[in-house]
Structures are given as C-alpha cells and as structure tokens.
Amino acid sequence: MEWEVVIGLETHTQLQTNTKIFSGASTAFGAEPNTQACEVSIALPGVLPVLNKEAVNCAIKFGLAINAEIAPRSVFARKNYFYPDLPKGYQISQYELPVVGKGVVTIQVPAVGKNETYEKVINITRAHLEEDAGKSVHDLKSDGAVASMSGIDLNRAGTPLLEIVTEPDMRSAAEAVAYAKKLHELVQWIGICDGNMQEGSFRCDVNVSVRKKGSDKLGTRREIKNLNSFKFMTQAIEYETRWQIETLEDGGTIQQATVLFNPDTGETRAMRSKEEANDYRYFPDPDLLPLEITEADKVRVKAQMPELPEAMKARFEAQFGLTGYDAAALTASRELADYFVATVGAGAEAKPAANWLMGAISAKLNAEEKPLADSPVGAVQLAGLLNRITDNTISNNAAKQVFEAMWNGEGEVDAIIEAKGLKQVSDTGAIEAILDEVLAANAAMVEEFKAGKEKAFNALVGQAMKASKGKANPAQVNELLKKKLGA
C-alpha cells in the first residue's frame, strides 16, 4: 500500500519593529522579566490598543513579496481564551478578514538521492497580523518555600507577529523544510523578521496527515506545534508520518490533535485532542478600527523594498550570463546575493565569482559552521584574488593556495603571492626554454605523441609545469607545446 503525506504550515514570524504591535513598549529580546511590560502589556483595567503602523508596513511588504492580494480593509478580532501568559484573556488577531490574502512561494526542493533540485509552487492561503503572548516560566522555586511556583514574563506579550498559512501543498518533509527555509530567507530578505529561531522569531506549526496515494480526500491531521529548527522539523515530520501510517495500517484511526515534538526522544506526543479545544468566540475588536490599506500605501512601501530574490535571480541570469541553477543558489539568501554583487562590484568576473562563492567559500563556511557574515575572506578580498587569476598573475591552482592563506589571515592577496612566490611565468621566452629542455629530456614521449598517443601531450605539459615549479602559465604551456610539436 502506497501512502502519501500531506503537509501544510503555519508560521509565526516575529516582526522587526522597535515597539509592540498595540503599545509603545520595547520588543527587544532578553531583557529582565517584565521590564518591557507597560500598562497595555499587562492589560491593566482601562488600557486600549493602538496599532503600530510599522507592523502594518511589514505585512504589506510580505504581501508584495509573495504577490498576494493585500486587503484594502481588514479587521482585528479578539480570540478569547484564558491562559496566564495571555494578559487580556484574549489575543488580538485577524480572523475573517486577514491583511494578506492568497499568494505564492516558489521553492527548490533537493531531489532524493540526486544532486539536483526540483521547483515547486506553494500556495499561501493568508497571512494575518496578531500579537504574541507572554511566557510562562515553570518551577520557579520561591525562597525557602517547598511548593514550586510558575512565573509570568510579559516582555513578549504584544510583540507583533505575522502568521503565514499555506495550503496543504507539501508532500514530504523535504518539501516542508524547503518551504520553511525559503520563507525564513524571504522574511529576512525583505527585512521584516530577524529570523532568529533560537529566540523564537520564526516558529512553525506543521499540519501532517496521510492518505492513500491517488486519493483526493485529506486524512485527519495532527498539528505539530512550535518547531524552531529545520532539523527538528524534518525529524518531527518523518516520525509523525511513520506513526500515522503505522497506526492506520494497524487498523487504528487518527484523532485530530495538537502534538509536541520531543527532540530528546525524536518522537511526537499528543498535547490535547481537538475535542477539548477552546471555542475562541472570535468577534471584531471594538477597540480597533478596521485596518485600511490604500494603493498609495502599497506604492510607498514598495519603494522601500529591496529587489526580491526572484527578480534578482532573473537579473543575474540576464546581466551576468549565469545559469538558472547558479542564479537561484546565489539568491537563496540576501547575504549571499549581497556578497556576490559586492564581489562583482569590486571588479571580479561574475562566473568565477559565483563558482568561488558557492565552492571554496561555502565549503569552508560549512566545515567551520560559520555564517557568511563571519567569513575571513570578504567580497573585496575575493575579488582581488579573482582579478589576479584573470590578469594571469597566478594560476587557478596557485589561487587555491592563496585563498587558503587569506582564509587563515596571512594577509592580502598580493603580499601572499609575493611571499609564497606563486607568481605565474607568462614570459614566452622563458616557457619556450623550459619546453625545449622538457622535449629534449623526454624524447620517448615525443615519439609516442607523434605516433598518435594524445595522453603523451598531457604528460609533457605536466613535465613542463613541474619544471617551472607550477608557475608557468598552463594555457601558454599548452599553446607553445602544440606549436613546437607541430600539432
């Protein structure tokens, strides 16, 4: 029996605003508990919410980035439920009329067992603005008391969130993670979210169901809450999928439920079943007017937005003659694209710049688990190195040694070339002299070449390079050798 997994994501992205969505309290992370909780954050009697326009701008940016309809009129609603870290007893969210409507995110998914990717379009159902809750801190030991207590930190209460909801369009953990990564990059790219998953700035709820392949009916879903790393997301979806399939194959049924992923065991476990779910009694918040967004607002926000990854990818292909694959890879993150543009801007040729960036630099960063921002070789330095290849000062091979030295902080390009004596010999006379010696010393190889053995030519080139201690310009060696052999 062939099973198919069906996945949809709800992602809470914390918006990068200085103040909370409905008050002037700071949103900075990591402050002492309750020091960023103003009278509105604490929900004192009589306080009222006032919408932060910056949060609205973030929502407009996202809507524009995914080519979605931005609602000319959307409504804030109250989602009513009791929880200690929800100070008002309701969360201000958007329910029937969200600010962002249907849109699309195009993802590149790594194909299983192949070193390539396939493209897929994920449909976004909606994105809406809402406020975050505070945090419950459990098992606080009060001084000298036997009983443990729970604490409430309301610093986070009221932090603006954009909840982004997809259609159930993903069919594997790989697709779900590719979407999550793409979204993660996109929200950082347009500057609405810092993407910090450890601090909870980007949290995913994943809805998973399974069905028999070919069926067009959705199975009963379980929602894996609050995944804050891509690794956990993969593990959680894979475990959950296996669990659901096994349950069904054993004759069981799936109950709709909210589940939590335990990274220690790698398992998902039901937190509460939907039967116990709250009736949230949504209704329009009478304290807030409907949010109206005009065409002029959109034009104004659009003018503040950077070039989007898709547009930049197309431009890289057209302007630099890059392949679609390279252009997609370079625009996978804003940092990478910026680095590439800066390298080219410093005079490097585009294709080698792309190759080095995705090759040598990416490999080093991966090995050392460093972000691009921490690369010891910056864009200008990389351009300097590439320019020395282009102007024939060093060979590609020598460049690798120079790069290694630059990475290790041994100095600037030219100084390293000088110190290591890696300057390429491009003087025709000098190379001819070397070749003459090599030909004289390897008469047998010359005979083999003349007898039709092509391999002998490469061997002779190798001898010449060796004789020049690797410094001879390989292209010139090839060319001059051909001439001398009359080939």
Place this chain on the structure above:
Amino acid sequence: MINRSLKTLSQMLAEKQISSVELTQTFLNRIDALNPIINAYIALDKEKTLAQAKAADARIAAGNAEPLTGIPIAQKDIFCAKGWQTTCGSKMLANFIAPYDAHVITQFDAVGAVNLGKTNMDEFAMGSSNETSYFGGVKNPWDFTRVPGGSSGGSAAAVAARLCAAATGTDTGGSIRQPASLCGFTGLKPTYGVVSRYGMIAFASSLDQAGPMAKSAEDCALMMNVMAGFDARDSTSLNREKEDYARNLNKPLQGLKIGLPKEFFAEGLDAGVAAVIETAIAEYKKLGAEIVEISLPNTGLSIPVYYVLAPAEASSNLSRYDGVRYGHRAEQYTDLMDMYCKSRAEGFGAEVKRRILIGTYVLSAGYYDAYYLKAQQIRRLIVQDFVEAFKQCDVIMGPAAPSTAFKAGEKVDDPVAMYLQDIYTISTNLAGLPGMSVPAGFSTGGDGKALPVGLQIIGNYFDEARMLNVAHQYQQVTDWHTRMPDLAAEGLA
C-alpha cells in the same frame, strides 16, 4: 456656596473671594457629614485632594488659571487615577490602586481641577440603580428609600446632594442620563469618540462614553471643554478640532425643530413623567421652537440588541480579571482552572456574572450568527432610524427614563424590568449619538413624594454645543435645575 454654578465659583476663585482649599474643604466637610448615609463616594483621599487644591491656589495666584482650576470634581470610580483606589464598584478591584491616569483624569489635572474622590457605581457599570455595587447602594438624595439610578449613581447623588461642584460619569446605555433624570440635574453623554476612553474601565467598548454630570447645561459645557479632545491612545477617539462647547449657549431657539418620536410616548411611560415632558415641550414652543412628530421604528429592538452586544463585549473585556496579575485572587485553589473559577466566582457579583454568561453564549460557535451578527445588523437599522429622523428635525426630545426614581430593592430581582429603565437612552448609544437629560419638573408618586423628571435631548453627531444651547435656553426660563433636595427633611444637614 455649594449651590453656585461652575462659572460663579471660578469667578470667586479668580477674585480670591474664596480659595480652592476652602472650597474643597467645604465639600469635604459636607461629604464627611452626608456620605456615611448617601454612600456616593467609594474612595476619598483628603491629603491628595487638598494638595491639589493647594496647587490650584498657587496656580490661580500665579495668574494662569483655567475656568475649572481649583474646582472640586467627583470622579466616577471607573476612571483610573494614579495612586487612587480604582474599583469600578467591584470586589474584583476592591484593592486595586491604579498606577496610571485615565485620559479624563489627565485632562482635569492639566487644568488644575481638584479630584474630590471616586464615586460609587454599579459594578463594572452594569446596572440602572447602583444596587449592583460591591460597596453598597447609593441613596437618592430626594428620597433615601429610592435609588439614584445607575450606573453612575454615586456621581448622580453627589451632584444632587451638592457633595461636589460637578462630577464625571459614563454612559453605555443611559448611565449618565437615567440617573440625571432620577436625581434632577443635567447630564450629557457626548457623541461616541469625543471623550477618550483611555483609562476608563471598559464595559462595552463600542458603547461606552464619558460625559459630565452637573447642575446646569452651562456647567456641562465647561466640563466638556475639559473632557473632550483627541487622544492618540484611544483608536476610536475622533481627531477633531477643539471646540468651545459654551459658544452657542445664548443663541435664541427661534425656528428650532424638535422631533418627538411617537415610540417614546407609547405604552410603558409613566403618566406623571409624560405630563412633565409635555409641559417642557410647551415651554419650548414658547421659546419659538417648532414641534415635528417623528418615528424611530426600531426603538423597541434597542434593548434586545443592546443586551446581546453589550454583554458580548463585556464578556471579553472582563476576561482580564483572572486573578493572575492584579485584582482579587481566591485564597485557596487546587490548580490553575480552580484559581480562575474561584477568583472570578468570588470577585464578580450576580449581575456581572449574568452578563458574562449572556455574552459568552451569544459569541459561542453556532450562536454567533443568530445573536451577535443579527444584533449588529439591527444596530445599523437603528442608526438609519436616526439618520432619517434628523432629516426632519434639529433635536429629538422625550423622556430620559420611563419613571421617576424607584424604591431600592424594587427591581433588583427582575433584571428585565431593570433593563427597561434604559428604553429611551439605549438607542443613542447604539447609534453613537449624543444625548442629555435636563431637569424638567417633578412627578408625585403614590406616597406623595415629589421626584424629579428629566427631559432627554438627543442631538445629531457632534451637535453637543447645539444641545447645550437648547438646554441652557430652557434653563433661562425655568428653575427646575436649581432645585435642591431638602436633606433636612431626611433628617440631615
């Protein structure tokens, strides 16, 4: 002294005939004597009050006084005032000391008015008799066996018994106008959005509006000049140019078109009240007004609509009183749910619980469309009624309440009878329109006691200055607003 208008008091202060400290002390002494019986005030803080009076005197001496500088004002206990006990008439907030000022409080502080104390009210402003207050009922100064009306019953009794120069109130369904009618003074509920709700403890956010309760229309105008104004902290506050609400007071009423909605004079209106209103209308004719009969066909739906929408909003607004951060928390509980249940069961009174239950019910899945949505649709019809009516007239008049003050305990077990007290006032809240109650005479009940009757004036949006003019002109030719209850007859003063 205690009977003087705000304008006169202001002049006396300016001319140093009296100091704010003396004036304030006069009222404090009167409160000391009468409040133990009338129970108009929940919280007094003489030290703070007199410090404000002293500061006001310094300001007057420095020559930068405003019209209300040094005037002692009673504040309904629904407004958060920094450092003041702010209870909203509830056990839930009995020990709550507000750490910030409501916009209304800030406005009065800014002009150097004196906060005399926090006045009693129905719990969370839910009630029409002040009997739902955790701090006990308030006596109607005209007859101690009767209620002052509600929810602003404490402010009403304080104004009527001259326990303040003027007071603030709030009006969600009639809570300024009905007690103004029952206690015989002038009260104004402004257009929704004219006075900021920031720091005013919410009952039903889309209906709540603060306004003045005072001895005359002119006093109300001076109060409005302080209370009204844009506040960025309230998203429903209207950003309009500042206006002088006293500017039109002296305009003649020649040609004024008064609409009388036939629905306001139908069954359910006490005959004595009807007679008073008819006499008042006759007075307006003498002032040159024309009478137009109009219809507000959906008036009968206003109470059912109100008792869906207001509890719906209230059920959500009152969720924050959960015992977690402030307010009442049960002493004994087994777990979180138990703490919530016990804290709220102990902290809220019966009427508040009733409305939370109604509100929770009408917002529940499966009932929302039939109740909440339907009520919103009818609310729009009610608005439309007024739009049509104001095509035919300048102001609408009628009774503010269906009867004079009723006996304490009389309606307390019959919520529907109590809800009918607001039959003439609720529709203006639903429409967001301004309304006021003006003393228009007395009606003698069965026991021979003459009790005040209020004439309601409803204006179009932002027509407060016009309404105050209409009321003021009436008060120039009548003296109902100057009548004071004879507290000596109640064995007092």
